[in-house]
Amino acid sequence: MLLGMRDLLMRVLMVGLGGAIGALARYGISIWLNERDLIPWGTLAVNLMGCFLLALFLTIVLSRFSVGSFFVLAVSTGFVGSFTTFSAISVESILLMQSFIHLALLYLLLTFTFGYICTWAGCALGNLVLGTGWGERWCGKVFAGGKGND
Known part of the structure; x- marks a missing residue:
């Protein structure tokens, strides 16, 4: 029982640590980029970077580690989970739609x-780093195949 609690505590701490770093990174990028225009470029940038980074990370790391490892949890659930945000996309789109519907639609598009393109590019780069061909491994196989996902 004690070992299980220690393992759970470590997982929670790793997700929290990764989450704190991801949230601070997102805040910094959003402050820097959102001051420049009507479109919330900061949220767009962090979400696109998050798509790319998560796909790259999972393609490479899940070929070597289990999904439950502390490192995987810290980066995927912690860092990328707090770095990216769907709720901000939704709120910012609604705010844009109130005055600039064409910009809101462009932002969503x-x-x-x-x-999607950034996710694909992350998988492609991950496969390039791993030296695997497209017939051998694609990130969809890594995410869904046997090892589970978060």
């Missing part, structure tokens, strides 16, 4: 189109 950019977010989801380039989010």
